[in-house]
Amino acid sequence: MxxxxxxxxxxxxxxxxxxxxxxxxxxxxxxxxxxxxxxxxxxxxxxxxxxxxxxxxxxxxxxxxxxxxxxxxxxxxxxxxxxPGSMSSTSQLRGPAGHFAGIPFEYSNVDSTRWTYRLPGPAxxxxxxxxxxxxxxxxxxxxxxxxxxxxxxxxxxxxxxxxxxxxxxxxxxxxxxxxxxxxxxxxxxxxxxxxxxVGTGPELTGYSVQAEVADPEKLRLGRHYTPTGMYTQWQPGVIAMTDFDGGAAHRTQALTLEHVQAVLRRVSCTDVTLQALHLASTWTDRSxxxxxxxxxxxxxxxxxxxxxxxxxxxxxxxxxxxxxxxxxxxxxxxxxxxxxxxxxxxxxxxxxxxxxxxxxxxxxxxxxRPSPHSRALEAILRDVLDTRDGATYFAERLWGVSLRYDLGGEHPLVGRSCPDFEWEDGERLGTRLRDGTGLLLDFGQHASLQALDGLWGDQVRYVASDVRNRLGLSAVLVRPDGFVAWASDTTPSPEELTRAAARWFTPREHRASMY
Missing domain, CATH: 3.50.50.60 (FAD/NAD(P)-binding domain)
Incomplete structure (x- = not known):
């Protein structure tokens, strides 16, 4: 076969x-x-x-x-x-919304109203x-x-x-x-x-460890920077640590209790004792x-x-x-x-x-990095993350809100993930994409777009009906992966749409079967 x-x-x-x-x-x-x-x-x-x-x-x-x-x-x-990755207000949410190198930013600082083409929904x-x-x-x-x-x-x-x-x-x-x-x-x-x-080599060996600590009072919960590295204890005995050894211990050193304890003592700057090691693995920052x-x-x-x-x-x-x-x-x-x-x-x-x-x-x-320069930079970044602009920027990056493919096209929605539009009957864009085909959304039900129904065969389905919040849009062409290939705020011409779609879909009459 x-x-x-x-x-x-x-x-x-x-x-x-x-x-x-x-x-x-x-x-x-x-x-x-x-x-x-x-x-x-x-x-x-x-x-x-x-x-x-x-x-x-x-x-x-x-x-x-x-x-x-x-x-x-x-x-x-x-x-x-x-x-808060939608148009919903983040002011009602409290607590850390994410972090960058362990530096948290707060929900209350994230301004989601800047994300024009986002709609609340199941995702x-x-x-x-x-x-x-x-x-x-x-x-x-x-x-x-x-x-x-x-x-x-x-x-x-x-x-x-x-x-x-x-x-x-x-x-x-x-x-x-x-x-x-x-x-x-x-x-x-x-x-x-x-x-x-291609890329860059490792600076550190990272450890993920589950162990029994004989003297737990010597290791605080949370994330802690030290002069020799960093460790995080999420819950008692569940520890992550970074040892800036150039990645020397990754896949080369047996992860015995003695080795892990020695690294933990060095990184935590304590004389903590491990009495049992249940699980350990390593990783590096090789990129x-x-x-x-x-x-x-x-x-x-x-x-x-x-x-x-x-x-x-x-x-x-x-x-x-x-x-x-x-x-x-x-x-x-x-x-x-x-x-x-x-x-x-x-x-x-x-x-x-x-x-x-x-x-x-x-x-x-x-x-x-365990250096005064990094601690100085960390202090500045903490101040940035505590501002509305800073928290919003990091939320956009971390949550993928800023993801946009360079697809050409002048409309600001082109290349972005399509909003999860909801139709009057309660059906959503996400549901309509489940069969893996593209969508031509015609909110104004224009006669010009109706003429294109079926042009791309089973690659694209034509949907002519309005939605509860069209975000000022008149028509949208959505790829099978849910990203916007073309969009218009005004009544489009068939020629305009056909040119925009040509990069992604082949009209039925132009296909060359490979069977």
Whole structure:
């Protein structure tokens, strides 16, 4: 059998991409090296991952948000919470809304009225999810859609030609028209594919530790900077610490009780004693990115395409954004109805987003260095974050509100995530996007746009009815990933819309089938 797509890696990014491709009825095989999906590091407390605006919107638009948000193991504060990422007022919310290198900013300082094209709705929340639960939901959904998932079959190598990719895994050969590497920071697909991977080396080794502390009074709860590093104790015995050793201990040092205790004593500047070590892992702030996310019939997504420190909790969201962006473009390419350059727009759109996140994490490392210069900079940034402008800026970055692809077009909504419009019957934009097709929204029900109904076949559905709050818009063209390809505040001409859509959709009569 020749699959349309083989995906290396059954983490959240690989599974979500598989779901996107199956929405378009593509044949998908996911190969995963691990025989079992379970791991202590995927469970609380270390397996908790923050999901931000674009990821939550993506799950809402595919009907997955409720299942992901209803994790019974998540506990208080880890499940969905209302977020001021909409037009709703933040003045009614209290407490920390997020942080940058551990420096918090407050809900009350965030001015969400500046975000003109945001509407409240089901995706208007902040959400913490346990990695194991997230993978379980996505795996079940993928298999319900018809994705083939084989565990214990890690990709060992491949040969790519102009027509197909032959993948070697578990002593077997699999054939596909495309291969996507979602196999993590040490990606075999990226290495075998010869992708250039550039960036900066590590400054630190980070530790995540669960232990029994013999003298707990010596370690305070919360985040603490010291002359030799930083440690955070979220709850008794659950500790994160950073040791600025140039990353020397990551994957090179046995994580024994003695080693972890020595690092903790050095970083905390105490003589604290650990009497038992239950779990320990390390990470670094090495930040690297593939210079392109595509070489021929091989593509990269998630950590295979970019790695960075976990500071700020952006890595999972970045990878999920890759999957949502790539899925419909690769499906259109497979169907033969993709305009020229559509698949290349994946790298063009997502690479700058990844580069921005890498710099975001590098800046946090700079603030965490154990030096008087960093402490001085931290003091200044605390003052900035305590202002309305500062808190709003950091909220925009952290929550993904500022995400905008450079799609050309003059309207300020083009390239942004489409507002979650609500129709008079209560149906929302997110619900209408669940089948993975684009939408032409005609709020004024113009005769000129009605003439375009069916022009793009099953790539775009025409919706001619008004919404409860159109935000001053007359018509909007929405891509399958929920981002706005074109928008107008006035009655548009068919020619204007057709030109704008040509980059994303091919008219029915111009398609060249690949079957």
């Amino acid at each position: 020749v699959y349309d797509v083989i995906i290396a890696g059954a983490g959240p990014v690989g599974l979500f991409l598989a779901c996107e491709l199956r929405l378009a009825k593509r044949t998908v095989l996911v190969l995963e090296q691990a025989e079992e999906p379970h791991s202590p590091l995927k469970r609380l407390p270390f397996g908790r991952r923050g999901l931000w605006g674009p990821s939550i919107e993506a799950f809402h638009r595919r009907g997955l948000l409720e299942a992901i948000a209803s994790n019974p193991r998540a506990g208080a504060g880890a499940r969905g919470q209302p977020s 208007d929340m902040q959400l913490g999810s346990e990695t194991e639960h997230l993978e379980r939901v996505l795996a079940a959904h993928a298999q319900a859609l018809g994705v083939e998932l084989q565990r214990g079959q890690g990709v060992e190598g491949f040969e790519a030609s102009d027509e197909e990719v032959i993948v070697h895994a578990g002593g077997q050969r699999f054939r596909a028209r495309w291969l996507v590497g979602c196999d993590g920071g040490r990606s075999t697909v990226r290495k075998q594919g010869g992708f250039e991977f 690297q990115q593939a210079t392109t996310y595509r070489k021929g019939r091989v593509l990269l997504a998630g950590d295979s395409a970019h790695i960075h420190s976990p500071l700020g909790g952006q890595g999972l969201n970045l990878g999920l954004g890759d999957a949502m962006n790539l899925g419909w473009k690769l499906a259109a390419t497979l169907r033969g109805d993709a305009p020229d350059g559509l698949l290349d727009s994946y790298t063009q759109e997502r690479h700058p987003v990844g580069a921005r996140i890498l710099d975001w994490t590098r800046a946090q490392v700079a603030l965490m």
